[in-house]
Amino acid sequence: MASLNVGNLGEFLREQRRNAQLSLRQLADAAGVSNPYLSQIERGLRKPSAEILQQLAKALRISAETLYVQAGILDERRDPDGLEVHSAILTDPALNEKQKQVLLQIYESFRKENGYSSDLARAEGLDLDRPAPEGENGGDDERHGGTGKGKEGTRGADGEPHAT
DSSP: OOOOOHHHHHHHHHHHHHHTTOOHHHHHHHHTOOHHHHHHHHTTOOOOOHHHHHHHHHHHTSOHHHHHHHHTSSOOOSOTTOHHHHHHHHTOTTSOHHHHHHHHHHHHHHHHHTTOOOHHHHHTTOOOOSOOOTTTTSOOOGGGTSOSOTTSOEEOTTSOEEOO
16 A cells, blocks of 8 residues: 555645635535544644545545545556546546536446446446447438448348348
């Protein structure tokens, strides 16, 4: 296990709190920690437990893994779980909460379609087990403006397929 880098964690937490437009007191209340304790974490004077980091991540609406990496509890990975993308989306101040959730759902649906695990998405409460709406599989479906003929070609007057 890597040693805790508390100074960088505190700076990161402060930046995330400001991006979320929360006061120190608001974040402390949302995470269920005391105001002085959170202040000490942000100033690099305290080493929070993994449980406290998880509470803070939930209150900030970022993944707990992001805070674990910042705290040195987890080694940074080359994003096999989409952690960097999730973090970038969730911490982008230009997006509102609904936009963030929609982007995460789209991103995870593509990952799932390509055979990657969606454990992180499930941990963040994204519903990825919904069936995809018809017409999203790339087929030519007449209900969505297509001809209904797909890739088989056209049909002649006799109803038999003709090569195109």
